[in-house]
Amino acid sequence: MGSKREKSGNEGADREGEKFMEPLEKEVLLLPSTIKNKEKRSSIHAKLKHKKKVEKRKRAKAREAAEKRALELGDEPPPKKIPRTIENSREFDETICKPDDEELFAGNDADEFSSVLKQGLPPKILITTCRFNSTRGPAFISDLLSVIPNAHYYKRGTYDLKKIVEYASCKDFTSVIVVHTNRREPDALLIIALPDGPTAHFKLSKVVLRKDIKNHGNPTSHKPELVLKNFTTRLGHRIGRLIQSLFPQDPNFHGRRVVTFHNQRDFIFFRHHRYIFETKESKQADSRGKNIRAGDEKSSEKKVVVRLQECGPRFALKLISLQYGTFDSKGGEYEWVHKPEMDTSRRRFFL
Amino acid sequence: MPRTTTVDIPGCPPLRALTFDVLGLIKVIEAKGAEKAHAQVVERWGEPDSSRGLLASSIIDRELDPLLGVARKNGLVEILSPINGGVQASVSNINQAGTSAEDDAIVGLYLFRRKQLESSSRSCTFLTCTIKGNTIIRSIEVPRSQNDTVNEVTQTTWATSGSGDILCSKVDESENFALFGGKRVEMNLWDLESNTKVWTAKSPAKNSLGIFTPTWFTSTTFLNKDDHRKFVSGTNDHQVRLYDISAQRRPVMSLDFRETPIKALAEDLDGNKIYVGNGSGDLASFDIRTGKLLGSFLGKCSGSIRSIVRHRERPVIASCGLDGYLRIWDIDSRQLLSAVFLKQHLMAVVFDSYFRNEEVAFSSMDLPPEAIRSEEEDIVPAKRKKKSKTRSGSKKHSSGKRNKKSDLE
Numbered sequence: 099m100g101s102k103r104e105k106s107g108n109e110g111a112d113r114e115g116e117k118f119m120e121p122l123e124k125e126v127l128l129l130p131s132t133i134k135n136k137e138k139r140s141s142i143h144a145k146l147k148h149k150k151k152v153e154k155r156k157r158a159k160a161r162e163a164a165e166k167r168a169l170e171l172g173d174e175p176p177p178k179k180i181p182r183t184i185e186n187s188r189e190f191d192e193t194i195c196k197p198d199d200e201e202l203f204a205g206n207d208a209d210e211f212s213s214v215l216k217q218g219l220p221p222k223i224l225i226t227t228c229r230f231n232s233t234r235g236p237a238f239i240s241d242l243l244s245v246i247p248n249a250h251y252y253k254r255g256t257y258d259l260k261k262i263v264e265y266a267s268c269k270d271f272t273s274v275i276v277v278h279t280n281r282r283e284p285d286a287l288l289i290i291a292l293p294d295g296p297t298a299h300f301k302l303s304k305v306v307l308r309k310d311i312k313n314h315g316n317p318t319s320h321k322p323e324l325v326l327k328n329f330t331t332r333l334g335h336r337i338g339r340l341i342q343s344l345f346p347q348d349p350n351f352h353g354r355r356v357v358t359f360h361n362q363r364d365f366i367f368f369r370h371h372r373y374i375f376e377t378k379e380s381k382q383a384d385s386r387g388k389n390i391r392a393g394d395e396k397s398s399e400k401k402v403v404v405r406l407q408e409c410g411p412r413f414a415l416k417l418i419s420l421q422y423g424t425f426d427s428k429g430g431e432y433e434w435v436h437k438p439e440m441d442t443s444r445r446r447f448f449l
Numbered sequence: 450m451p452r453t454t455t456v457d458i459p460g461c462p463p464l465r466a467l468t469f470d471v472l473g474l475i476k477v478i479e480a481k482g483a484e485k486a487h488a489q490v491v492e493r494w495g496e497p498d499s500s501r502g503l504l505a506s507s508i509i510d511r512e513l514d515p516l517l518g519v520a521r522k523n524g525l526v527e528i529l530s531p532i533n534g535g536v537q538a539s540v541s542n543i544n545q546a547g548t549s550a551e552d553d554a555i556v557g558l559y560l561f562r563r564k565q566l567e568s569s570s571r572s573c574t575f576l577t578c579t580i581k582g583n584t585i586i587r588s589i590e591v592p593r594s595q596n597d598t599v600n601e602v603t604q605t606t607w608a609t610s611g612s613g614d615i616l617c618s619k620v621d622e623s624e625n626f627a628l629f630g631g632k633r634v635e636m637n638l639w640d641l642e643s644n645t646k647v648w649t650a651k652s653p654a655k656n657s658l659g660i661f662t663p664t665w666f667t668s669t670t671f672l673n674k675d676d677h678r679k680f681v682s683g684t685n686d687h688q689v690r691l692y693d694i695s696a697q698r699r700p701v702m703s704l705d706f707r708e709t710p711i712k713a714l715a716e717d718l719d720g721n722k723i724y725v726g727n728g729s730g731d732l733a734s735f736d737i738r739t740g741k742l743l744g745s746f747l748g749k750c751s752g753s754i755r756s757i758v759r760h761r762e763r764p765v766i767a768s769c770g771l772d773g774y775l776r777i778w779d780i781d782s783r784q785l786l787s788a789v790f791l792k793q794h795l796m797a798v799v800f801d802s803y804f805r806n807e808e809v810a811f812s813s814m815d816l817p818p819e820a821i822r823s824e825e826e827d828i829v830p831a832k833r834k835k836k837s838k839t840r841s842g843s844k845k846h847s848s849g850k851r852n853k854k855s856d857l858e
Binding site for chain 1: 471472499685686709710749752753790
């Protein structure tokens with residue numbers, strides 16, 4: 099149907115086009131940006147844009163029609179095209195972890211987090227701030243304290259960070275988190291694994307506190323479940339393990355709390371949710387229409403639906419550097435630092 | 450416009466390198482045969498075990514009977530064959546005085562080339578230096594078979610430092626002098642014949658603000674092959690210092706390089722150039738005669754550089770470090786020739802420079818490389834000739850035109 103109409107439309111356009119497409123074509127040839135008269139330029143630009151829009155709509159309609167016809171005839175619908183995104187056209191990276199890599203697992207067993215991750219040690223987190231901390235900083239920290247179990251806030255005072263690290267490792271803390279604020283806005287996060295683990299420095303952005311999220315839930319004190327997504331490369335794997343070591347490895351599933359760290363294009367998105375499984379009478383029959391209701395009575399059986407409620411906070415992290423050993427700004431050795439020369443392509447990712 | 454293709458890296462000349470990592474694995478990387486070949490991992494020796502992590506290495510790079518020494522985290526020193534990785538001898542470095550291997554890790558290892566025992570040809574002398582400054586020179590007889598016990602012949606021990614931690618050590622080419630330095634330990638030179646301290650450096654004067662930077666050496670190397678008097682050292686506060694024993698006890702020259710500690714130093718063969726690697730993965734070459742930066746090696750190197758080596762014959766250096774890559778660079782163009790991902794934090798790299806001989810022998814069996822080369826050479830001048838012909842033809846043509854024009858006029 100659609101294709102037929104499209105064809106006839108095309109033919110009509112062709113027939114008429116011979117007469118008045120000529121001036122249009124001339125205009126197409128000269129780019130609107132080269133025209134100096136603004137009125138003319140904008141009118142031609144608008145025309146071009148409209149033409150493009152019409153064509154796009156036509157194509158979409160044709161596609162839809164083809165799909166519909168295939169459905170009616172019982173054929174295989176034409177394969178859905180996969181849009182080309184930056185992620186799926188990512189540059190080849192040899193550091194991506196493979197599931198059958200025995201060196202990776204041996205490395206995991208030997209790394210700094212294995213004592214926590216093998217459930218030998220319960221994680222104990224010290225949260226502190228930069229020297230000057232006000233407004234959104236403390237609010238963000240109080241949100242973090244409700245997210246991470248067994249986290250303790252210590253006032254920074256005038257102590258050196260190296261001294262704090264030393265103190266924390268003496269007191270059997272397993273990690274230190276430093277929230278850095280700039281202009282009363284949290285803008286960086288430092289995660290230090292103790293006693294000799296790496297130090298990750300993140301840029302913190304898009305912070306939305308719990309109280310600013312509409313219809314937010316209030317988390318319980320259960321141990322949350324942890325979801326780490328898309329940490330694919332060797333470096334990503336390490337960062338993932340660093341984050342994993344902040345949370346207890348035995349979640350209370352009846353608490354129905356999930357903490358998600360989702361990596362996308364090297365940005366790590368943090369979300370905190372409560373979920374609930376609800377058994378519902380499915381209302382699909384109503385929505386479809388009344389004519390098929392009689393036959394569809396059976397399908398309105400009980401269905402399990404998952405609902406999510408966000409608890410907050412919400413923020414995004416971007417890795418700036420990963421330092422070998424604990425915090426040492428002057429004599430530190432880096433495992434990975436972001437350098438401007440590494441940004442050779444938009445399709446190159448490190449995590 | 451986004452780039453959709455990756456930049457391909459030019460291959461490197463045939464070479465063979467061995468890398469040592471924290472899991473105790475030794476990996477053999479070879480770039481084979483034809484020019485512009487990519488380096489690849491060909492062999493892996495050992496099983497991953499973090500307690501056997503490698504700390505230091507040394508190679509006797511010779512055509513006949515090369516030897517490779519490695520020091521492990523658990524205090525073992527192993528003598529291997531760099532050709533097939535077979536363990537020939539292993540000696541424990543732990544003293545009887547109840548110090549554990551973790552506390553007193555080995556930081557330096559050197560296999561002596563020239564010192565051989567007269568009694569037997571299958572002996573090996575090596576120097577080990579631990580972080581607390583216990584330096585031991587040992588001669589061992591390499592057992593004929595696996596079952597024989599290692600026969601220690603001689604042993605000399607002395608303490609290099611009283612207070613600080615030794616972090617770097619180096620033995621010069623004549624094998625008579627050794628350098629030590631570290632945290633709170635000034636660079637000092639020892640005579641290995643008599644086991645006495647010959648020379649100690651003096652820390653540089655306070656700066657104009659009266660601030661004194663504490664001593665903390667992280668790497669060192671002798672500058673020249675036949676001169677033990679000049680050496681360079683890298684410090685934790687990103688300085689490269691040139692010392693000359695015959696001149697003064699303070700550094701002759703000191704250069705600043707970027708902002709993270711200098712972690713690796715290597716000298717060029719002629720002793721005019723040095724290669725400097727630091728804690729944030731910057732690699733550069735300096736002309737040490739003038740102290741000028743010649744240029745940086747750019748190649749997306751993101752992790753701390755732990756080791757740099759210069760190839761003995763080819764104009765190539767290799768660097769490796771915490772980012773798990775072995776990178777091979779051209780020293781003149783400072784271009785990355787090849788990068789191999791080796792998965793672990795790498796501690797050291799060495800070149801096996803007699804590899805080429807084997808390679809030629811191999812390649813001559815199936816295809817003589819010279820034949821290919823000569824063919825290529827034949828083709829190239831032929832093309833050039835053609836070009837020149839066409840050019841001359843066009844010239845003639847144009848001149849003809851001109852003539853015509855002139856005729857018309």
